[in-house]
Amino acid sequence: MDDLSLEGLRFAAKRLQRAHAAGEAWAVERLKQYGPGKPAEALVRADFLHAVAREAGFESWPRLKAAAEAMGMDRAAALQQLKIALFRGQLARVEALLARFPDLADGQFGLECALYRREAVEAALAREPGLAVARLGPRTPMLHLAFSRWIHARPELEADMLGVAEALLKHGADVNDGFAEAPGGPILSALYGAVGHADNMVLAEWLLAQGADPDDGESLYHATELGHHRALRMLLSAGADPKGTNALLRAMDFHDHAAVEMLLAHGAKADEGEAGGAISALHHAARRMSDARMVGLLLDAGADTARRWQGVSAYAMARVYGNRALVEALEARGVDTALSREEALLACAAEGGESPGEFIDPETLPRAFRGVLRELVHLPDRLDHMRRLVALGLPYDAPDGPDRITPTHAAGWEGKPEVLAWFLSLRPDLGFVNGHGGTLLSAILHGAETNLARAERDHIGCARLALEQGVALPRALIAACGREDMAAFLREWAEARPGQVVGAGPG
Template sequence: MKTLDQLRRDATALKKAFGAQAAEAVQRVISHRPRPEGEPLKHADFLHVIAREQGFATWPHLKAAVETEGLDRAQRQQRLVVALKNGQDHVTEQLLSADPTLPQDHFALSVLLYDRAAMAKMIATDPALATRPAPQLPPLTVLAQSRAIHLFPDREADMLAIADLLLSHGADPDYGAPQQGDHALSTLYFALGYGNNMALSEWLLDHGADPNDGESLYHATELGHHGGLRLLLAHGADPKGTNALLRAMDFHDVEAVQMLMDAGARADDFNADEVGGEVHWTVPALHQAARRMSPPDMVALLLRNGADPTRVYEGVTPYAYARIFGNSALAQQLEDAGHATPLTEVEALLAQVADGAVPERRYIDPSKLPAAARNIIREILHLPGKLPHLQRLAAVGVEYDRPDSAGVTPVQAAGWVGLPDVMQALLRLKPDLGHLNNYGGNLFSTILHGAENNPDQTRSDYIACLQLALDECVALPRRAIDQVGDPEIAAFLRNWAADKPGQVVETGPR
């Protein structure tokens, strides 16, 4: 077990290696992004990286845990915190079975496990605990981050009693956790969009949480049911100016789209989003329908509710967009309604490719692609039956390794969705496997993130994707084996590490 002095020496060694631009050290620092890119790093930043690698939010949190509990027990407690927040039920059960005393006198774990008696006792001793960060966010927000309701549904009454207790001692149901810039994630978002916890979500809304928090309505469309959407709309959520309708279209959820339109959503809600310093206009509904292969009943609903069949988005009409993305049903609907538009030379070539052709000796200059089609491979790779289309696009010169606005490359996106056939096709094109996206993730860590966060895993095979990445000699971080939530994935990684120990590294993105 490492001491604080050893951890400090690790930070000093990392700082030295980073100064020499050692590849592993650079990747470790980038993975945890201690400060905005371009700003000079201080010694505290390397301590921060060490803390993150040990599973703690900051160096002060790691230092305090080691001083009070010793690193081994503190790490197990922190692992339990992570498991409860990420819904890693088998990890939670395993840790509590091995040591039922882990939550003892640990305030955050008492909140996350809905331990009503422990909470009441601690707050009676120190009422300020009800609003004091635990360790970073107020306890009510931590309560909303817990996914334990799905493992312990019988504790719902205790959970709501804790919420009442915190409220009576000054907790704010409408608190927003600060994120980058001016953006904030609300307590309601964590309960509803993140935790799928309808009981706590209703409690929060009944006690003053703002349903228009910029996140909850969007993520309510991802839950696989309409309970959250109905709850938000009943409490006055306004879908105008949000991307909730477009997100519902991703799942071909005609009922959800109708609900949102009944509440005031417009098919063409042109709002500007700033991404990477550039302003991007929200995609109009018919263009969204084209690139998501929306069914005819979805398109008919959009047209009945004011979708503009002539609207130009990033240089392309809805008809051209449908032809480029191979949505022949939508193209036919627009033709039948008299809204077909002439195709440019590049659009015509892309339409040929979408229709199944690979024209001989004709190639696309990526710089001449309309902005709407620049990331077309990234846009279609997750759609059923689109692999041949993707391969034809690559054959005529469309960029197959172009990162999107979040820095995610197509091969990473295929791994996140869990599609080994698509991932294998992209790997044959020799993409950059060392690329780190804007979240600090590489191919391996992006696959693991998708395994735990992808809301639609009906076609996913994450073990096959991980095997493809490992077959390409992508490094296997040792700590990933213990941190992954799926027991089958954990067993696969454990077996791989035993068979190929030389591929295991002590650090790396997770």
């Protein structure tokens, strides 16, 4: 264990600054993740303190310092870890922290709401009614409650959870409250917290009964991800309008015919979003390998077979991704089957043909196909297909989309060691930081906790591959890992190879 005192963290910041100046990969990577986003030449001492603080879970060095001086660094760090673990649904970690410090949440009003401590909440509101609407960190108490996943560890506290909600409402809390995770980002409502973040149907039903707006721009979309239809039915019954939400496309991601039927019945359009350049449902069906039943639902709903997206037809998209169900349905309707030179080469690769000695210039590739490698990572059994695409000249390490995810990061997040091993053999940039501020290792760990197919995948195998390549193992990632088998693997790796471990704090 490194020194977790303020002095020890100051020394860690000095070490980070020296290593960054020397160009050491682990230090450069950490500044990309946790630094202020300045050019290297503009970084000053305070920026490295800031990075150390953020890695420890604090917003800034002054916040870390104030918390450490008020309660001691060990307890201050545990409090931050509790907040993060409760928000992320790392329930075993919440249990462990509360077992270590039983009074850790005492007097922390947001945490008391999130832990359904009804008596403590009611007593605090009796003393200070304004707490019900106070912003505690980035969220108000109603949001701390709505985004808490504690109900999955303590279902017996359902009545106390609703009692906390009623107490907050009585003292002026707004059921339509929301917050933005990042400046300028979408507003995430309390209803979204209960539905899409916490999968807490009891609280979601209560919020709707108290007047929460079902058209909050997020809840309906995320209701399609839960593996059940309770939330979707609840929101549609409350009047949620699926038009403009992309909920239809998200339901297609999971090949959920029943959800698609419900959304179409409530007004979802297979061709909405054309003016804004959004992908059509048929194009999306092509890249998600939708089956004949799904394709039939879309065509029966009036999907435009002639519509183009980013310059390509749905037929070309289906050929490039190898979706025979869509190809055959469109051919049966007599669509134009002409392909450009690039589309024909990509379709040949999808259909198992080796490169005919021709190559694709990535600069001439239609925009619709520039993310094809990353999209294929998410599909089953596409490694040989991807090999053929790289042989045609497609870039294998290019970030794609607003989240700037590379195929390598996508393979790690998906927990596919065979695919990841192949991408690693191509020598990608191991120091790349994606649009979420994540490295390859953190993308793997995020997938290990959030990928809906994680039980069938091998994220530990992916983490092993990344670490064997020599990527740094930050102590912060070990401490924040919410999956015990992964955390145990990381701890064992850190113990066996201490020189690969970076950052201050408990490992």
